[in-house]
Amino acid sequence: MSTPPPDVPLESSEPDGCGQLHPKESPELIKRKLQEFHEFVKEMPQDETAGVHQAQDKCPDQLDDDFKLMFLRAEVFHVDLAAKRYCKYWERRIERFGPDKAFLPLTLDGAFKDDHVAINLGFMQPLGTREPNTGRPLILVDPSHQDRSQHTRESLCRSLWYMVHSVLKDDDVAQRKGVVLVVTGKTVKFGQFDRAQAKMNMESISGCLPLRISVAHMCHPPKFFAIVFAVMKLFLGDTVRKRIRVHSGSDKHVVKTLEKKFGLTKDVLPTELSGAIVVDHQGWVKKRQDAGL
Template sequence: MSINDREIIGDTPDFSALADEDGNEIIKDLTSRVNSISVQEREAGLHDIHGIGGIDDKSTGEEQVLVNKMRLLLSERLHWRSSSAFRMADAESSAYTTDSSFLLMFLRCENYNIDAATNRLFVFFKQKLRLFGPNKIGKKMITLADLSPDDMKSYSAGFFQLLPHRDHVGRAQFVNLPHYTTWDQRENVVSRFVVEWTGSGRTADSYSIVGAHSKLRMIFHLCMAALMDEETQKKGAITVVHSLLSESSEPRNPKGYDPVLIWESIHMLQKAIPLRFVGTHICTDPSSFSGKFFSSMARFVGDAGIVRIRFHQVSFHEVNERLSTFGINSILLAVSQSGEKKTEKHRELMKVIKSIEVAKLLTPEKLTVLVPSATDVLLGRGKPIQNHAGNIRLGLIAESQLEEYDEIANRLDKTKLAEITMAKMKNAGVRFLSRDDNGFWELAAERLARERVSSTFRTVRDRLKVSRRSTEEKADSTVARKRSLEKLEEQSD
């Protein structure tokens, strides 16, 4: 069945028997399904979850050719039933629906498969219409200001967070904390309304929007906010479902999961949001209700998705070590060692997102970065910046050129070496970022970036001098102690 014949959510599975199922048996069934998938599909999934795979590398020119082809395909499919929401948005703002940067999100998500990208785009607008209504379907960017008070409560609760750092290969990291969620059925709005739209020469299409859930809206918004970073579009994202409890934690919502809502979330992320979720890690106790629940939910994921799921049936204190084998660092940033949910970083990120949204409205073309990549060099002070992978790499580059730097006597020539080093790094795709007063990262001024390279040369030189001096002092001390011992031995003889 083609996607234009499907409903937005599709047939909802029967979840009535979830609590009675055996978690270990479910995982055996999932393993059997994985083994039935072709070798090529399994390899692609393994590459993705371990960070080896990725989308095809395209030049700017190649991407623009594909964008133009996608625009042509969109015009050819306007008669499809599934394009009705897209037509509504296009009638309101064709500049938005055919914008190159917008279409590129869908192309990159589908590894530049134009047909799949077009289908995803149609489902995206169906979801957007369902969640936010006709008044916002033609709006290019849904902002925090568009969310209701209930939406913001779900947001601030932090049960679904974007972590403020990337994994070892630069992928965005989301964490879902189901034990800390209150599934309030009152949040499922019971209002219903129908929107009529008639295109030129076309029949009217009807949209019935029922129970647009606040949690779905906040997930939609957070994922689209993450996609403001081009690196996330290209490298994708991973999700960690952390439903383990520490020994000191009190059980929360042992049977409080809303299966229909989670099913809708999975469907939205799989079919509509233009974000490649290349790996899902489910950390749970198989004997608990949550273990059975999430194992069962995994069965409703397509075969390609099954390969990209890993179950970690370990203790609360072992999960971080297990995740580190997949290059996921400090995932417990959102959960304290005592098992308490942490939302400080999440709320800080919400403030940064709000600042970026304001900046984008004022200057749409301005580069704003929500979560820096591992290759970026960050300007500023403090250990988090010093320990950032891009800054460490800059230090290693400076150390490799230190002999040349020390041989230069003229200060102006030292500055030129710093400029050459900076230019080479930029040509290799490195960005020098400084933090805006509002908290987000932006391209640093040329002068500030050059000064960071120069100061790195000086810092590395001074550090090596101190290290050499310390080594020499230790050697002198060792020699002195040895001589003292030899004198004592001579005296005793």
């Protein structure tokens, strides 16, 4: 959902470069919408809130207002959609992590203690840079960093959960305005395409994780991209599908397009896309583990 409800003021009446409108937040708005959110969840059918009730019993400290606010922001303060996303999140979290880990803290030594291999492979990597005009964080997605001999589908999917939460935590801009995905298909092989994996990942993104994707730049798509995209579209909502931009051609042409049309200069792009950012993903993971994150 890109348009806030009528009772939510806007930062601007004009959509931004990604076609999004952003709520003008205030303490009063947040307080009111959180109250509406709580009431809506209470009235939802029991079969839809079973996961939420388990979380309330087993990890109530994780269910604070800051956590719930991420879901409201993901749905630009549409309370009904945010509440449904919140309930779907807990349903999926229990399904993906199992009852023994689903309620643990979302840290490398907690809920992700069995996923270090998949996380270190770097299927998804926060770049530590931001879209110059909006401050949205950039995330690199490299499908070639999949190796089914080293991880299960479930573990790779959980690695996606870790990356999303690491980017969203304590980052108001990421929560309010979304993130920019930069996908490189340069070295991916057809054998690495896994329909079941794609379905699992997309189910976590669409209507589940409190992630607002502003735009996904698919750079240097492989020859079989049309087949992959046809499958992906089955699991993505209309809003996310409309956010995908495909960039083909030489390195020079792709970089020029990203800068001229989207304001993504070389100094915010990774070397994988002829940018200036050298990503030390494993070093980033180690620092987070040492910090207890």
